[in-house]
Amino acid sequence: MRTQSSDTSPEAERVQIDLLRKAGEVGRFKLFSSLNKSAIQWSRASIRKVHPEASEDELAVLFVALCYGQTLADGLRADLARRREA
Numbered sequence: 001m002r003t004q005s006s007d008t009s010p011e012a013e014r015v016q017i018d019l020l021r022k023a024g025e026v027g028r029f030k031l032f033s034s035l036n037k038s039a040i041q042w043s044r045a046s047i048r049k050v051h052p053e054a055s056e057d058e059l060a061v062l063f064v065a066l067c068y069g070q071t072l073a074d075g076l077r078a079d080l081a082r083r084r085e086a
Contacts, residue, residue: 047066061073
């Protein structure tokens with residue numbers, strides 16, 4: 001049997017799939033949410049390392065630009081500027 005990942009043995013993959021099946025929908029959703037949260041945190045930490053001088057708002061704009069596109073990032077930047085002025 002060929003595995004989904006070249007560094008995973010067939011037996012290990014069978015165990016992983018069995019655990020995912022047993023976790024049910026709620027368990028899989030919690031796992032996905034946790035992995036997603038971790039990926040966002042790692043991405044933001046990497047952006048912070050590259051731009052140590054950036055404010056939290058600018059880091060948020062950079063993250064949005066990288067993940068969702070410049071148009072949305074420009075909208076966020078404008079919204080943040082409006083909030084500062086209010």
